[in-house]
Amino acid sequence: MTAARSSSSFEELRTHLSRTTSLSPSEADRVIAEVLAYFDEDVPGFVRRRHTELQSRGVRNDDAFERIAAELGTRRYSPQVLSVRQLRRIVYT
Numbered sequence: 001m002t003a004a005r006s007s008s009s010f011e012e013l014r015t016h017l018s019r020t021t022s023l024s025p026s027e028a029d030r031v032i033a034e035v036l037a038y039f040d041e042d043v044p045g046f047v048r049r050r051h052t053e054l055q056s057r058g059v060r061n062d063d064a065f066e067r068i069a070a071e072l073g074t075r076r077y078s079p080q081v082l083s084v085r086q087l088r089r090i091v092y093t
Contacts, residue, residue, distance in 0.1 A: 010029075010032050013028075013032060014028045014029055014032065017031065017032070039076055043072065043082070043090075044090045046068075046072070046075060047068055047072075047082075047087055047090045047091060048090065048091055050064075050067075050068050050071065051064055051065075051068060051087075051091045054067065054068070061088075062084075065084040065087045065088060066084065068087055069081075069082060069083075069084060069087060
């Protein structure tokens with residue numbers, strides 16, 4: 001976690017997770033950090049990460065970019081609609 005989002009900022013959440021799950025406080029800290037990192041991902045970061053994941057599964061680029069374009073609308077942010085060409089530019093620049 002960053003200094004602005006130190007683990008002490010989330011002490012109540014850490015306590016809640018530790019109390020209501022089998023997570024230790026340090027494991028709860030790691031879960032909180034992972035969730036924050038997930039929600040901090042920007043559009044280019046998501047596009048690059050998702051493209052790499054799909055490529056590793058053997059998905060062809062044409063299919064991967066179509067899938068990424070559809071998935072962008074389901075993310076927590078409301079990005080502008082990106083064409084397949086714009087998605088390619090993010091990945092290859």
